[in-house]
Amino acid sequence: MYTILSLLIVLNIYSDNNGIGKIAKANARKSTAESAFKAEDYKTAIEEYTYLLDSMNIQDDAAMLDLGHAYFLSEDAENATKRYASIQNSANKKIASIANQQLGVIKAQAKEIKPALAFLKAAMKHDPQNLAARYDYEMLLKQKNEQDQQDQENKDDNKDQNEDQKDQDKDKQDQENKDQNKEDQENKDQEENQEQQDQQDQQDQQDQENKDQKGEDQKDQEQQDQEQKDQQQGEQGEETEEEREQREQEQQQQQFDERMEEIKMPASQAQMILDALKNNEVQYFQQKKKKSNKNDRNKPDW
Structure with a gap:
């Protein structure tokens, strides 16, 4: 009995070593992973596919593609990119096409348009019948062209705005310079006018002083003339009534x-x-004379 049991153990070990057990185990892992993926249990699918591919070193591009999908649907773009990239040049053209398509989608989501278009173009090259990749490529290319056009329009608008702003700034600066020049000229004119006014005031003051002095001199001269005249009249005798009136x-x-x-x-x-x-x-003297004549008639002739 001991010998039979030992033989069974040896046979089991031999089965594992010769690959029969490994294949069965790999198929079991793969089946479990596929079931979990269909059930949208991506965590379990990732664990089973990872054990199958990494721990058991099974070379299965289809399983690698599903592992990439599981990471992608789990919103783990980094690991999804790594798994898709490992099979983007797979001998299976359909798998290589889908892997490149998914890499293009990830890049498009990251707003990396040019790399995304390159991956989608590679996907169509690997499988011209990949209509989904062609649709994604055309939509992304259209989006890129519209974005380029919008960027160009924005660039032109910004250029026009910058030119308009430059023109406005130039007009503003020109107006400020014009206003400053005008203000400077007004200040200069005001200073000149004030200087001229001060000079005129000084001249008027000097003229008035000269005039006053001349008037004083004239009064003094007239007074002297009058004194001389009075002196002459005093020497010649009393002045007549007519002279006095004159x-x-x-x-x-x-x-x-x-x-x-x-x-x-x-x-x-x-x-x-x-x-x-x-x-x-x-009139006063005439009236006075008439009154005097009237009074004289009332007097005796003598």
Whole structure:
């Protein structure tokens, strides 16, 4: 009995070593993985496919493709990419086509359009009948062209906006320079006007001082002339009534002229006032003379 049991053990070991047991075990693992994948139990599928391919070193491109799908559907893009990449040049053209197609989808999801198009193009090359890969390629290419067109339009718009902004900035700068130049010119004109006004004020002041001095000198001269005249009249005797009136009129005329000069009244208006005063004075003397004659008639002739 001991001998028979030992023989059975040896036979089992021999079966495992000669591959019969390994194949059966691999088939069991693969079947379990496929069932889990169909049931959308991707975690179990990944475990079984990984043990089958990595631990048992089974070379099965179909199982590797399903493992890549399991990772992809689990949203593990990194491991899915690694598994798809290992069979993208598989001898099985359909498997190689699907692997490249899936690599293109992953790149498209990552917004890497150019690599995605390259993988999809490779998928069609491996299997021209892969209509799904062709559809993805055409849709992605259309999206790329639209994006390129939109980018170009945005670029043109940005260029136009930049040019418009440059024009606006230039116009603004030109206007600021113009306003500054205008302000500088106004300040310069104001300073020149103020300087001219100051010079004019100084000149007017000097002229007024000269005029006042001249007036004072003239008054002094007239006073001296009057004193000399009075002295001469004193030496010649008392002045007549007519001379006295003439002298008073001259004095009044002189005072009037000086007054008109001070208030700067026009000569024509001053002459009118003077004529009116003279007329009033004449009327006054005429009336006074009439009264004197009337009183004389009431007196005795003697």
